[in-house]
Amino acid sequence: MIEIKNVSKWYGSFQVLTDCTTQVSKSEVVVVCGPSGSGKSTLIKCVNALEPFQQGSIVVDGIAVENPKTDLPKLRARVGMVFQNFELFPHMTITDNLAIAQIKVLGRGREEAVDKGLKLLDRVGLKNQAAKFPGQLSGGQQQRVAIARALAMDPICMLFDEPTSALDPEMINEVLDVMVQLAHEGMTMMCVTHEMGFARKVANRVIFMDRGAIVEDAAKEDFFGQPRSERAQTFLAKILNH
Amino acid sequence: MNYHWDWMFFFQETDDGLKYYDWILSGLGWTTFVSLASLAVALTLGSVLGVMRTTPKRWLVGLGDAYVDVFRNVPLIVQLFMWFFVVPELVPEKLGIWMKQDLPYFVTAIVGLGLYTAARIAEQVKAGINSLSRGQRFAGLALGFTEWQTYRYVRLPMAYRIVLPALTSEAMNIFKNSAVTYAVGILELYFQYKQIIEKTSQVLEITIVVTLSYFILAFVMNRILAFVEARTRVPGLIVGQKGGK
Ligand SMILES: Nc1ncnc2c1ncn2[C@@H]1O[C@H](COP(=O)(O)OP(=O)(O)O)[C@@H](O)[C@H]1O
Ligand SMILES: [Mg+2]
Numbered sequence: 001m002i003e004i005k006n007v008s009k010w011y012g013s014f015q016v017l018t019d020c021t022t023q024v025s026k027s028e029v030v031v032v033c034g035p036s037g038s039g040k041s042t043l044i045k046c047v048n049a050l051e052p053f054q055q056g057s058i059v060v061d062g063i064a065v066e067n068p069k070t071d072l073p074k075l076r077a078r079v080g081m082v083f084q085n086f087e088l089f090p091h092m093t094i095t096d097n098l099a100i101a102q103i104k105v106l107g108r109g110r111e112e113a114v115d116k117g118l119k120l121l122d123r124v125g126l127k128n129q130a131a132k133f134p135g136q137l138s139g140g141q142q143q144r145v146a147i148a149r150a151l152a153m154d155p156i157c158m159l160f161d162e163p164t165s166a167l168d169p170e171m172i173n174e175v176l177d178v179m180v181q182l183a184h185e186g187m188t189m190m191c192v193t194h195e196m197g198f199a200r201k202v203a204n205r206v207i208f209m210d211r212g213a214i215v216e217d218a219a220k221e222d223f224f225g226q227p228r229s230e231r232a233q234t235f236l237a238k239i240l241n242h
Numbered sequence: 243m244n245y246h247w248d249w250m251f252f253f254q255e256t257d258d259g260l261k262y263y264d265w266i267l268s269g270l271g272w273t274t275f276v277s278l279a280s281l282a283v284a285l286t287l288g289s290v291l292g293v294m295r296t297t298p299k300r301w302l303v304g305l306g307d308a309y310v311d312v313f314r315n316v317p318l319i320v321q322l323f324m325w326f327f328v329v330p331e332l333v334p335e336k337l338g339i340w341m342k343q344d345l346p347y348f349v350t351a352i353v354g355l356g357l358y359t360a361a362r363i364a365e366q367v368k369a370g371i372n373s374l375s376r377g378q379r380f381a382g383l384a385l386g387f388t389e390w391q392t393y394r395y396v397r398l399p400m401a402y403r404i405v406l407p408a409l410t411s412e413a414m415n416i417f418k419n420s421a422v423t424y425a426v427g428i429l430e431l432y433f434q435y436k437q438i439i440e441k442t443s444q445v446l447e448i449t450i451v452v453t454l455s456y457f458i459l460a461f462v463m464n465r466i467l468a469f470v471e472a473r474t475r476v477p478g479l480i481v482g483q484k485g486g487k
Binding site: 045048050072073074076077078079080081083084085087088089090091100101104105106132133134135136137149150153 | 375377378380381382383384385386387388391395396399400403474476477478479
């Protein structure tokens, strides 16, 4: 579903990504972790071309992202993305947040779009918040709406960039629960997260990044067992002790 | 003080058969018309320029920056003279003659004042867009919006809300700035003011009335935009806070 091959990226002379290669198959859940600044967000943003890259290739559902002829809006509409800071549109009601892209991008009618949005809102347990504005919801609620908004586009896969790291601890689980449910339903997911409990529960593979490179790319059992790179061990020890 | 107050002079007949208050009202009408029309030009062009200056396209940014640099730093009156006296000489001859003979003065004045104010509005719009988190654009793009759609549905609606106070002050300023158009022959309020001073000796009365008129125009504009601000206020969002957090 997602094939990342030898991707390198520079900001000026600073290399953010170094020869990254990995793939996410259909219905697979891949967790990406690594220290802050290691390039996780950059890599995941390359997948739906929110960030350009200078070398290598990324193919999503058979379509080469870096090909200048690729219709990027069309591709992105099929790839759901959830951000660390939710990024709901603050001036729209929750209903409009859920409906707008369905209407403007997919060309669905308003009624159909709202209907679909509300169904998904119900699925993330927020049915009665439809008329509110994002600023009136808690962080955990906003992030669940953001997931529903992405799902409303009927994505073929979902990208998550630290979806719980801006949340107060008591709200993390309500978001993870939604993600776990998604994983169980067979959604293809690439998740940047440090929630190792989530990784243990649903991940098929875990990728560890450091200084722009993929240092470790292993099946979950191998990653949490032995052996693995020293840097990954140090990192794991650090976050598991928290 | 020997000043002879005479508020009734406004009802005296002038050389052209009208009363002085007719002159004032007519001036007020032109001031309002020229100002509002210029504001429309300025908001439209200023928004386009403001957006251009926040795009990832270098040449658009350069073009927008250059416009703002020129139009913000040349005095308004010089710009008006440019449009009236210099531009007609630079364009093809036929067009120049048409501009000088057939194009109504007020159109040129509105364009001049509009283009000047557009540079200032472009600054505000750009600042508004840049004050939004980068993530808002990414979120729009990730949903499949085109770059333009992220402006239309995501960034501009918030940017305008954020800079509405600054836009309000530009909209109030434009009434003041419109007084400069008297210099290119627009019979607006300041023109009538000067004319009445020359014809009568009631300087204080007319000054008070004209001052109040400008004040009322600005005040009404202020109230209208305060109403717009109240109507577009986003529930749950603290003013000045960045989107989505
Ligand atoms: N727009 C940018 N310009 C320059 N450097 C950047 C930019 N965005 C990110 N970086 C740098 O790239 C590196 C990787 O960033 P990021 O992908 O956000 O890391 P992570 O998500 O793993 O914390 C960091 O060192 C960061 O400072
Ligand atoms: Mg990150």
